[in-house]
Amino acid sequence: xxxxxxxxxxxxxxxxxxxxxxxxxxxxxxxxxxxxxxxxxxxxxxxxxxxxxxxxxxxxxxxxxxxxxxxxxxxxxxxxxxxxxxxxxxxxxxxxxxxxxxxxxxxxxxxxxxxxxxxxxxxxxxxxxxxxxxxxxxxxxxxxxxxxxxxxxxxxxxxxxxxxxxxxxxxxxxxxxxxxxxxxxxxxxxxxxxxxxxxxxxxxxxxxxxxxxxxxxxxxxxxxxxxxxxxxxxxxxxxxxxxxxxxxxxxxxxxxxxxxxxxxxxxxxxxxxxxxxxxxxxxxxxxxxx
Amino acid sequence: xxxxxxxxxxxxxxxxxxxxxxxxxxxxxxxxxxxxxxxxxxxxxxxxxxxxxxxxxxxxxxxxxxxxxxxxxxxxxxxxxxxxxxxxxxxxxxxxxxxxxxxxxxxxxxxxxxxxxxxxxxxxxxxxxxxxxxxxxxxxxxxxxxxxxxxxxxxxxxxxxxxxxxxxxxxxxxxxxxxxxxxxxxxxxxxxxxxxxxxxxxxxxxxxxxxxxxxxxxxxxxxxxxxxxxxxxxxxxxxxxxxxxxxxxxxxxxxxxxxxxxxxxxxxxxxxxxxxxxxxxxxxxxxxxxxxx
Numbered sequence: 001x002x003x004x005x006x007x008x009x010x011x012x013x014x015x016x017x018x019x020x021x022x023x024x025x026x027x028x029x030x031x032x033x034x035x036x037x038x039x040x041x042x043x044x045x046x047x048x049x050x051x052x053x054x055x056x057x058x059x060x061x062x063x064x065x066x067x068x069x070x071x072x073x074x075x076x077x078x079x080x081x082x083x084x085x086x087x088x089x090x091x092x093x094x095x096x097x098x099x100x101x102x103x104x105x106x107x108x109x110x111x112x113x114x115x116x117x118x119x120x121x122x123x124x125x126x127x128x129x130x131x132x133x134x135x136x137x138x139x140x141x142x143x144x145x146x147x148x149x150x151x152x153x154x155x156x157x158x159x160x161x162x163x164x165x166x167x168x169x170x171x172x173x174x175x176x177x178x179x180x181x182x183x184x185x186x187x188x189x190x191x192x193x194x195x196x197x198x199x200x201x202x203x204x205x206x207x208x209x210x211x212x213x214x215x216x217x218x219x220x221x222x223x224x225x226x227x228x229x230x231x232x233x234x235x236x237x238x239x240x241x242x243x244x245x246x247x248x249x250x251x252x253x254x255x256x257x258x259x260x261x262x263x264x265x266x267x268x269x270x271x272x273x274x275x276x277x278x279x280x281x282x283x284x285x286x287x288x289x290x
Numbered sequence: 291x292x293x294x295x296x297x298x299x300x301x302x303x304x305x306x307x308x309x310x311x312x313x314x315x316x317x318x319x320x321x322x323x324x325x326x327x328x329x330x331x332x333x334x335x336x337x338x339x340x341x342x343x344x345x346x347x348x349x350x351x352x353x354x355x356x357x358x359x360x361x362x363x364x365x366x367x368x369x370x371x372x373x374x375x376x377x378x379x380x381x382x383x384x385x386x387x388x389x390x391x392x393x394x395x396x397x398x399x400x401x402x403x404x405x406x407x408x409x410x411x412x413x414x415x416x417x418x419x420x421x422x423x424x425x426x427x428x429x430x431x432x433x434x435x436x437x438x439x440x441x442x443x444x445x446x447x448x449x450x451x452x453x454x455x456x457x458x459x460x461x462x463x464x465x466x467x468x469x470x471x472x473x474x475x476x477x478x479x480x481x482x483x484x485x486x487x488x489x490x491x492x493x494x495x496x497x498x499x500x501x502x503x504x505x506x507x508x509x510x511x512x513x514x515x516x517x518x519x520x521x522x523x524x525x526x527x528x529x530x531x532x533x534x535x536x537x538x539x540x541x542x543x544x545x546x547x548x549x550x551x552x553x554x555x556x557x558x559x560x561x562x563x564x565x566x567x568x569x570x571x572x573x574x575x576x577x578x579x580x581x582x583x
Contacts, residue, residue: 084556
């Protein structure tokens with residue numbers, strides 16, 4: 001029972017982690033809570049659905065959704081955030097993000113209606129026995145894809161030139177500009193990367209829970225943001241750990257405490273952690289400059 | 291007074307004006323926390339729901355008079371604001387924002403499971419005591435007291451914390467105490483607005499006070515201009531009547547609403563009346579009046 005719940009928790013947590021990565025990467029560079037991120041995740045899930053319904057292979061659908069959301073993320077950044085950069089407070093950018101979020105979810109409601117659409121069963125779920133443990137192949141596939149994406153991301157950030165530029169920008173945007181980094185391009189690429197990961201999370205959640213709906217991004221986005229903060233916002237490994245632990249704790253809470261308090265559990269954990277450790281699990285405590 | 295208004299003004303417009311009044315009280319509370327003191331709160335609807343439920347239960351279960359029910363609701367919200375403020379206000383910026391979202395969600399889930407509040411079904415049969423006169427009298431009182439507060443020594447320390455917390459601290463301001471005070475007063479107004487809301491709608495449901503409601507209130511404060519009383523009022527009037535005006539575009543309403551938020555922020559990044567105070571408007575009028583050169 002415990003181990004099965006742990007596996008369920010990790011599956012849910014890996015989707016939180018994939019969304020949380022986008023929050024944390026964008027936040028690390030421009031200190032913006034990208035509230036439209038949950039909607040990008042929702043669009044990813046829907047694009048995946050369209051491709052699967054059109055007869056595409058699930059992996060093609062996953063890549064298609066990621067590519068679409070990459071463009072969507074870059075478009076959002078170009079239209080709604082870049083014009084504000086440098087001449088407004090961070091709160092105005094936040095409101096702009098909220099505007100985009102309302103716009104996108106309404107767009108999907110107009111197109112598909114507010115109701116839930118079922119995902120076609122594309123991967124044929126089967127379970128097998130592993131010792132005393134019931135494991136579903138679907139969970140394994142989701143965990144493997146999520147792990148793969150995170151490893152690729154980690155390598156891209158650590159080893160490539162663009163990754164190095166991203167790290168430089170998150171340390172000091174102005175100094176990076178002076179060192180010849182094309183800051184606008186890097187920010188755009190950061191949005192693209194984060195959005196692609198969210199899209200992957202969306203498609204996987206769609207397959208796993210067998211349902212997508214236009215407002216699915218709101219709660220998932222909030223919880224993923226909670227995961228990013230839990231891990232220490234701005235920290236990439238923090239978002240992964242935060243997402244996974246939030247997923248596990250939430251499932252454990254539902255299993256052993258009460259399911260009617262489902263949505264409160266994640267936030268209660270988050271608040272407790274932040275009261276004890278205000279910078280999150282892996283966040284750095286910066287001394288304030290005067 | 292209310293009877294006279296009911297006869298002369300179309301019920302639809304009267305309703306919008308009452309909602310604008312309630313929203314002004316709510317938004318002025320949030321303005322104290324976020325606009326003036328600079329502590330980003332994204333869970334104001336949580337305090338609103340505490341006030342709404344507490345006052346409704348006082349009215350229904352204990353038959354409390356309206357004024358007492360409103361006061362009770364406001365005090366309950368203020369008490370929780372105080373309680374939540376103490377441990378959390380040492381968090382900064384977006385960490386604080388996350389915690390306020392979290393608390394509002396926890397409060398919402400609590401009411402979804404709270405027997406006396408009717409659980410998910412909601413609470414109905416609340417006496418409809420809120421009318422135009424009560425709301426706008428309270429709006430007037432709140433504006434005047436708000437103005438008094440902001441021009442006082444305490445009010446100036448609110449602004450000081452927003453501008454530079456370290457500098458404020460080194461000037462001898464007890465920043466934690468002042469922040470908790472701002473948070474408590476803000477929550478009090480949230481609770482008061484909530485009480486007025488529940489006694490106007492006579493039916494409330496935990497979903498009325500979700501994340502989107504908090505965001506809507508935050509939009510009003512930021513759009514009008516952070517920290518400015520006239521700005522907040524303009525933000526409220528605009529964002530409350532805008533969705534009504536957009537009824538002509540019917541189902542595309544929220545699409546326009548979202549797009550307008552983005553466009554307004556691009557063209558007025560600091561809000562429509564960023565940091566204009568009643569005092570500044572007076573000065574501006576004085577100049578226009580041609581006194582001096």
